[in-house]
Amino acid sequence: MTRYLTDFLRGLLRCRRGPWEMLATIFIAVGVVMLMQPLAIVLFSYSFVTLLIGVVMFLIVSHFPE
Amino acid sequence: MAGPSVADRIADRAAAATPMTVVRTVRGLTDRAIAWIFVAPTIFLLLAINIFPLIWTINLSFTNYRANRLTRPAEYIGLRNYERLLTDPDIWHNMQVTAHFVLWTLFFQVVIGFALAWLINRQFKGHGFWTTIIVLPMMLSPAVVGNFWTFLYQPQIGLFNYVISFFTGVDPSSFDMIGSVALAPWSIVIVDTWMWTPFVMLICLAGLRSIPESIYEAAEIDRASPWRQFWTITVPMVLPFLMLAVLFRGIENFKMFDLVVELTSGGPGSVTELASINLKREAFEKWRTGYASAYAIILFVTVFGLANIYVKALNKVKER
Numbered sequence: 001m002t003r004y005l006t007d008f009l010r011g012l013l014r015c016r017r018g019p020w021e022m023l024a025t026i027f028i029a030v031g032v033v034m035l036m037q038p039l040a041i042v043l044f045s046y047s048f049v050t051l052l053i054g055v056v057m058f059l060i061v062s063h064f065p066e
Numbered sequence: 067m068a069g070p071s072v073a074d075r076i077a078d079r080a081a082a083a084t085p086m087t088v089v090r091t092v093r094g095l096t097d098r099a100i101a102w103i104f105v106a107p108t109i110f111l112l113l114a115i116n117i118f119p120l121i122w123t124i125n126l127s128f129t130n131y132r133a134n135r136l137t138r139p140a141e142y143i144g145l146r147n148y149e150r151l152l153t154d155p156d157i158w159h160n161m162q163v164t165a166h167f168v169l170w171t172l173f174f175q176v177v178i179g180f181a182l183a184w185l186i187n188r189q190f191k192g193h194g195f196w197t198t199i200i201v202l203p204m205m206l207s208p209a210v211v212g213n214f215w216t217f218l219y220q221p222q223i224g225l226f227n228y229v230i231s232f233f234t235g236v237d238p239s240s241f242d243m244i245g246s247v248a249l250a251p252w253s254i255v256i257v258d259t260w261m262w263t264p265f266v267m268l269i270c271l272a273g274l275r276s277i278p279e280s281i282y283e284a285a286e287i288d289r290a291s292p293w294r295q296f297w298t299i300t301v302p303m304v305l306p307f308l309m310l311a312v313l314f315r316g317i318e319n320f321k322m323f324d325l326v327v328e329l330t331s332g333g334p335g336s337v338t339e340l341a342s343i344n345l346k347r348e349a350f351e352k353w354r355t356g357y358a359s360a361y362a363i364i365l366f367v368t369v370f371g372l373a374n375i376y377v378k379a380l381n382k383v384k385e386r
Binding site: 021025028029031032035036037038041044045046047048051052054055058 | 148152153155158161162164165364367368370371372374375378
């Protein structure tokens, strides 16, 4: 687990596509859940910003080297 | 020696008929330029039909423009439309209704669709006939399906209530699928599942038929049980097809409009009012075009984001 986290952070620092895409995916997934959850309207309010960050990040980092 | 072919003769005749001015112009162009000339009409159409409306909608989402007041100039109001949308409890409710509809329809369509494909793939007698029968609902218009299911759901005369009554013993007129707040969300899930399960079934069937028989034979030589063959051969090899079906149905159901409007019109109250139905009301009944544009952009970004994740997951599964 620690090794995986180290690789992930190293990939982020070296601007590698895999870890950055993973981060963007997390943002999108969290944004969608926030948009559609029935628990708190505050989460709904911030869902679009989260989603947008994820989508823009995904579009940019998909051009990073492998 | 054979003479020139028909295609050569046509090409020669076309070349001879081309005016010299055009010939001189084309002769000076590079292959790349000629390729661009051929592709340009398609790019132009794409820009005019897809990209321009998208950019225009983004632009409108920052204004208070109303399409029914053409003489009043639109004012830029910054992010106010987004702020109002994302703090509106009604919009929040619509999103939950959409999530309920999308998740349950996907679940039922995948489970039933895969099961049907697996059965049809057994090649029993008359499987071609049954495939045609199963695929029929998918070929109907959503307006027709919505209309006849409203009759099937009628508490007094509807066949659906009588079938439920036959199996459970409940009085058929004691429940109203479309009129009940508790049952209406399920009524639209049932109809969409009925209509679109064949689509998932067809895609799964294509996946099942693409698995070479030799893999199963090798597994049998290794004494793998049918259960193990199913989980280690059938499911992994059908998974990319299944994921593709989920992607198509997920995007379609997120935008679902016609079927639900015909069935319930979003009622009773707003328990079946999906985001797309509410969007249409905002845009063409309340004529809040700027506000509706912001709403459309939120839905677009959501679908676009989900599709991105999904395509990435699909590629990973294919690589395996």
